[in-house]
Amino acid sequence: MTAEATETAVATIVADVAVDKLEALETVSRAVGADVRDAGTAVPRIPLADGVWAQIEIPKFGEPPPLAIDVHALAGVDEARRRARELATRLADATGWAITLMFED
Secondary structure, three states, rough: OOOOOOOOOEEEEEEEOOHHHHHHHHHHHHHHHOOOOOOOOOOEEEEEEEEOEEEEOOOOOOOOOOOOOOEEOOHHHHHHHHHHHHHHHHHHHOOOOEEEOOOOO
């Protein structure tokens, strides 16, 4: 299921790193132990749980980081935020990246 097919809640986390989209997808994929879905399309995503997935937003050419990771959840904003917090912790542990929650904790 994709964001276009169903209304989803989104919680965003940000990492102040300079990586390209492919590297970011690979890094998140490794950190959560899930394969990238829809690779090679405009909207690749990484499943985090049933009805929850992450998508990567990369700054446009010439813009500095940050790397934004949107966590989408079909079950609502509380689930999106909970899963975003979990992803932030897993990424920080796996990469050493400093992660900022872009919502009130």
